[in-house]
Amino acid sequence: MSDFEHRSVETEARRTAPGRPWTPQEEPRQDALRRYLGAVAAAASRRSTGEEPAPASGTGSTEPPVTAAPEPPVRGSAVLHVRDVMRVPAASVPGDMPFLEVARTLAREQVGAVPVVDADDHVIGVVSESDLLAKAAVMAEPHRHGSVGRLWQHRLYEKGQGDTAATLMTFPPVTVHPAARVSDAAWTAAHARLKRLPVTDHRGRLVGVVSRRDLLRALIRDDAEIRAEAESLVGRHLPVPHTVEVSVENGTVTLTGRADRTPVPELLAAVRDIDVVADVVDAVEAI
Structure with missing residues (x-):
């Protein structure tokens, strides 16, 4: 991550810091927030350099679903x-659901929004509690007087005329x-x-859902x-791995020891690619 991104993350973390002294539980929470923001900043940096395509755009929101939580992610991959x-x-x-x-579906699933799909399970939109509230508001009071009422009606009228999910x-x-x-999904969720x-396959068909809670935990x-x-x-990149030691402090990885320098650049790149790694310090001497 660049120095600018580090400063941006630290500034955001300070902005969220309380004015009173931190409790023993507050410092770990702030450290977790800094790491999360760092991962989002790294994803944004990759986008700006064109390393990865940006996702489709749109809007929607919900609470985490009540389905079984996913298994803890396998850490074997960087x-x-x-x-x-x-x-x-x-x-x-x-x-076409009324x-x-x-x-009733939102209440039963205990979520704030659900994807709307067509007959082939393609995701065509998201219907949320906010969308339903617009409908309910117009139903409850179809006419309001005065300039504020006209503005209110202008914003809600079209939404309130709908009768189905679509x-x-x-x-x-x-x-x-x-x-x-x-990290890119976290950037997308934060940006929108x-x-x-x-979560959709390459044909736009619904295959799952990921919540901010899932992304944060990962x-x-x-x-x-x-x-x-x-x-x-x-162990995977160096032929004699025991000659190099790894230490980590606040997300910064330091490699020390002696080794053949030939595979070290590839190793450093792989370590930098680990999600939420803030920086990598190369202190490996050539044999």
Whole structure:
């Protein structure tokens, strides 16, 4: 991550810091927040340099679903992908589902929004509590007087005329692919201010859902986890791995020791690719 990105992350973390002294529980929370923001900043940096394509755009929001939580991600790979943390199956509604049935579905699933799908399970939009509230507001009071009332009606009138999921939904939807990086999905969710993202295959068909809670749990990793993953990479890249030691402090990985320098640049690149690694210090001397 660049110095500018580090400063941006630190500034954001300070902005969220309380004015009173931190409790013993507050400092770890702030450290976790800095790491999460760092991962999002790294994903944004990759986008700006054109390393990875940006996802489709749209809007929507929800709370985490009540389906079983995904298994803890396997840490053998340096890069976590959406498929490692997404939840399946994902609740959805057909476009022709009536307004009241959509409301009942949200209540039953205990979520704030669900994807709307067509007959072939393609995601065509997202219908949320906000969309339903617009309908309910117009139903409760179809006419309001005065300039404020006219503005209110102008914004809600079209939305309030819908009677089905397809006519009430917000579109186009924001979706992510199962092969997308977790850090990129976090960037997408943060940029669009979404709590939940539908996961679609290359044909736009719904295959799962990933929530901000899932992304946070995957991205916020302690130094011990990062060290274990970095040591695994050392074992894979160096012919004599025991001559190089790994230490991690606040997400910064330091490699020390002596080794053949030939595979070291590739090793350093692999370690930098670990999600939420803040920096990598190369202190490996050539044999």
